[in-house]
Structures are given as structure tokens and as C-alpha cells.
Amino acid sequence: MNIDLDLVVGIPSYNEEKTISFVTRQVDKGISKYFSPEKSLIIDADGGSTDNTKKVFMNTKTKTKKLFLQPSDNITGKGCVLKLIFNEIKKNNASIGITVDADLHSITPEWIKHMALPIKKGYDFSTPLYSRHKYDGTITNNICYPAVVGLFGKNIRQPIGGDFSFSNKIVNYWLEQKWYPSTYKFGIDIFMTLNAVLGHFKVSETNLLAKKHKPSAPNLCPMFLQVVGTLFNVILDNNEKWLNGDFRDDMITSVPVFGFKGCEEPQELDVNPDKVKYNSYKDYISYKDIVEKVLDEKVFSIIDNMYNNNDIFITDELWVRIFYDFLISYYKTGRKDDIINAFRSMYFARVYSFIEETLNLSQKEAEQKIRDQAVLFFKNKNYIRKQLMLKTKIKI
Secondary structure (H helix, E strand, O other): OOOOOOEEEEEEEOOOOOOHHHHHHHHHHHHHHHOOHHHEEEEEEEOOOOOOHHHHHHHOOOOOEEEEEOOOOOOOOHHHHHHHHHHHHHHOOOOEEEEOOOOOOOOOHHHHHHHHHHHHOOOOEEEEEEEOOOOOOHHHHHHHHHHHHHHHOEEOOOOOOOOEEEEHHHHHHHHHOOOOHHHHOOOHHHHHHHHHHHOOOOEEEEEEEEOOOOOOOOOOOOHHHHHHHHHHHHHHHOHHHHHOOOOOOOOOEEOOEEEOOOOOOOOOOOOOHHHHHHHHHHHHHHHHHHHHHHOOHHHHHHHHHHHHOOOOOOOHHHHHHHHHHHHHHHHHOOOHHHHHHHHHHHHHHHHHHHHHHHOOOOHHHHHHHHHHHHHHHHHOHHHHHHHHHHHHOOOO
């Protein structure tokens, strides 16, 4: 028999024995203060931890019932464990779902109040709004955020922020959509946001002040492949919607903001520009032939000269062309992983360029450049529209 719950809070984890108890206690305090513990549930959905995450979670004293879940088929990944949470929300007919990262240092009981409020007010999905270091979240800043703004005209600043709230209605919708292999891993966050936008659900943002956690500085982990793979697949599988006028081309629309008032100083972050530059060179050498096939001859000439002269600098305008050309090529080819790997070299180059350009800029000034870049993606939407019409014969 289904049990109607008011709230389910899911905590996806992987080897988080040092932080899972703190996050769980803060969630429980928020539930106890603003909801009924008897009508709520805290889930630790774990991706196969080899430390004491499960033991620490289950031994954490809470007023709210706890549930520990792990995939039964040895398939691990963030998307895989979030799907367990979604199924539990559906099973218990919970009104509100919330997910928070297990490595948070900044979560307070008030997060639960603020994250739940937009769903109570009739919104289906609320993404986080944080104060983040200008070099934290480089995949967000340079790929996911400008893509959402550029193709859909929706100013959703943290589409892969991790800390989301959502309705039962959209959970059922997510479960019905096509899940790619990358969606079961780190691609889940952008999958959730894109499908919320494409499904025309009511979306808002929740200001959570500064996010303090283990930041994801630019690196070579599989996260890039998984996030970009899901991003490209969802966009291109739904190209008729954004090409044919489902979304406005004349203006960028903002979404309502709930949550805390004001802002906080972001956490400090150490970034090694030389390592980012090295990663770019390494990938470029490996995938230069693909980069050459993807990019326009003049654009490739500019890029190749940069690497030959050891003088990497990719402007906003150049980055827009590179992104859209790789998206188009991903649509056309069967070598999709190779396209993303080649694109990764350009991503590292763009991140390095942004770091060099903003070293002496304030957090506010750097943030404005990130937002200006997204606007440029939007203004150049017709470029990808024309290229897709030309190269794939899509009827528009």
C-alpha cells in the first residue's frame, strides 16, 4: 500500500563517511522544524561506497525515518542512485522531493524550508542559486549554463548544481523519459533540468547563499564525458522543439527566485592554470584530426596557430562557434565519444583563457562575463539553426 508522504529528502553518496552524518543531521533538523518527521523520509542512496558511509548514516540519530538504498545490479553512478530516490518518491506518493549533495559543509536546516517553498507554491522544479568561486563549476559556466540560455532562452544559472527540489509530477515525467547510459552517471543533473525546460514545467531558482563542498576544479574525470554526452543527446533528440519555435528567440526570460536574501562570499578555490593548459594540449594532440574535421577551416586555422605558438586564448565569440560546431558534428557522426573527447580539449582551452582573462577581476566582474557569454550563445542561436537545416535537412 502506498503511503502519502509530505517530503522525501535524498542524499546521493559515494564514500562520504566524513560528511554524511552532518548533512543528515541538518536535513533532519530542517524536517523537524518545518515539516512532520512522521510524514517525511531521509534516503541515503549510495553508489557503492567502500568506506563506512552506510554505517555512519544509519547510526546518525534522527527524528525522521531513514532509508539506505543501493543499486541491486552493480550499476553505479549518481543518476542510478537518484533514480532509486525518484522511484521511492513515486512509491510513497510524496508531495515534495529534495536532493542535496552528501559533501556539503554549508547546508543548514533552513535549506529544507527554502527548497520546499517553491514546490509548495506550485512550481515543479527549483534549481539552486549559489555564490560560487569564479573558477568553481567550469562545466556549468562554460557549457551547461550558456547552452540552456542559448537554445531555450531560460536564464537558469546552475542547471547542474546538485541541490534540487521538485514535485511528484515531474518525478513521474523524468522516469518516463529516455535515459542514456551517461544519464545514469554524472549526466543526471543536466537531464533533470533540460527535461524540466523541454516539458514546459514551472521552474524557479532557490538562493542557497554560498555552496561549500568539495569543488570540482577542471580535471580529466569521466564527469565531462557524462555531462556533455547527456547534454548533447537530450538537446538533439528534442531539436524540433527548440528549432521550431517552442521557445522564444526574441528575449531571455528569467525564472522566479526563492530562498535566502542577499549573498555570501564564496569558498576559496585553488586552480592551476598550467595544468588546465597542459590538459588542453594533451587532448588536442590526441584528437587534432577530429577538431579539424569539426571546425570551419578558418576557425581551425586560428585554433591550430594558437597551439603551434603556445599562445592559447579562446574568446567568447570563438567559443560560441566551437560549441555549436561540435554539437552539430555530434548529431552527424557515429563517433560520438571521440567528438566529446575532442571537444574536451577546446573546453580546457576555454577554461584556461577565462582564468587568464579574469585573474585580476573581482568575483562580481567575472560573474558578469559568464552571463555575457551566455547572452552571446543566445544571440547566435540562428547559426546552429542554419547549420542544422543545411547539414541534416530538418524541416523548420
